[in-house]
Amino acid sequence: MINSMLREVTASYDLCSQADEHVYHNTKALLELYSKVLWRIKVSLEEMDQECRESTDKKLTDLINSMVDIEPRINQKRLNSRLQSIEESKSILDFIDLSMKQLKAYPDEGEKYFEILDCIYIQRRLKSVEKLAEHYNISRSTMYREKSKAIKMFGVILWGFLFEEASR
Numbered sequence: 297m298i299n300s301m302l303r304e305v306t307a308s309y310d311l312c313s314q315a316d317e318h319v320y321h322n323t324k325a326l327l328e329l330y331s332k333v334l335w336r337i338k339v340s341l342e343e344m345d346q347e348c349r350e351s352t353d354k355k356l357t358d359l360i361n362s363m364v365d366i367e368p369r370i371n372q373k374r375l376n377s378r379l380q381s382i383e384e385s386k387s388i389l390d391f392i393d394l395s396m397k398q399l400k401a402y403p404d405e406g407e408k409y410f411e412i413l414d415c416i417y418i419q420r421r422l423k424s425v426e427k428l429a430e431h432y433n434i435s436r437s438t439m440y441r442e443k444s445k446a447i448k449m450f451g452v453i454l455w456g457f458l459f460e461e462a463s464r
């Protein structure tokens with residue numbers, strides 16, 4: 297009897313541990329993509345602006361404002377598709393930014409976790425854990441532990457927001 301209960305508890309712990317690992321790795325991957333997605337949005341908007349200038353002699357913002365008049369010289373389906381893609385990418389970044397604000401407001405170590413993730417992934421001021429450890433004057437192993445805690449806490453906040461938003 298006790299052995300079967302112990303096996304059940306151990307099995308449920310393994311499932312929780314696997315879920316935690318999954319959340320951690322997904323969160324870390326998303327953070328690593330942040331600056332690349334931001335860059336891609338900027339480049340896409342610049343490309344679209346250039347394309348609009350070449351085909352219509354108008355800036356992208358002017359063209360979008362005048363689309364009420366339906367501009368026949370531009371491929372509207374393609375423009376709408378590209379704008380939709382940019383909007384979806386921006387929505388992801390907005391969720392990350394909102395979650396970062398919540399992380400910063402978290403009462404236990406929130407500001408420190410925010411700064412760690414902001415320095416490494418968002419603003420990319422200090423691109424390595426070694427440089428961040430030097431900045432905080434702590435050992436690299438301690439910095440790795442703090443970074444791991446920050447990613448885990450951020451993951452809980454981020455995926456909680458996404459779950460709430462999806463259930464609406």
